[in-house]
Amino acid sequence: MHYYTDVLKKYGSFQGRARRREYWMFALFNGIIVLVxxxxxxxxxxxxxxxxxxxxxxxxxxxxxxxLVRRLHDTGRSGGWFFITFVPFVGGLVLFIFMVLEGNRGPNEYGPDPKGADVYPGAAGPYAG
Known part of the structure; x- marks a missing residue:
């Protein structure tokens, strides 16, 4: 449940990166709430x-x-990729694939790796990888 509340705490934030778990847990809770x-x-x-x-x-x-934009940032893509959803048939599929992909290891142009060095055993620094 904390993934859901963490996203809501960053209400209008389009900066930084978001892990797959954060994205999919938020999607799960949203789906449950909507279905109910x-x-x-x-x-x-x-x-x-x-x-x-x-x-x-x-x-x-x-x-x-x-x-969604922060998740795209984690995969090294600009938030502008959101607009691919407007491409009929394939746009949503492409965006879904981006959401499933693992994020870039280490820092990228959008910020530090949200997983940190503890996920990469033997890393030589906080964002080595």
């Missing part, structure tokens, strides 16, 4: 729950895009 809200709204036919669902979606748009 939509399921409850459909089961109760409650307009209030549909409004709550819409408000939730609007509330997490900015942190979701920020996290």
């Amino acid at each position: 809200l939509v399921g409850l709204a459909a089961a109760t036919k409650s307009t209030a729950l549909y409004v709550l669902y819409a408000a939730y979606i609007l509330a997490v748009v900015i942190p979701s895009v920020g996290l």
Whole structure:
């Protein structure tokens, strides 16, 4: 759950890098919350729950895009790659592949490695690799 709250703490941040785990755990929690809200709204036919669902979606748009950009940064790509999603059929697939790829080891132009040296045994410095 802390991955979800960590992303929300960086609400409008498009700087730095994000690990795969941070991205996918946030996606998992978002998916669960959305399914619960939509399921409850459909089961109760409650307009209030549909409004709550819409408000939730609007509330997490900015942190979701920020996290996506930071995840792209971790793979050494500019946040501009987000726009590939507008390419029909293949755009979403390409972006999905980028989200699955391991991030660059060590620092890159977007910041230090979020995993740190402890992930790379025998590394000679905090960001060696």
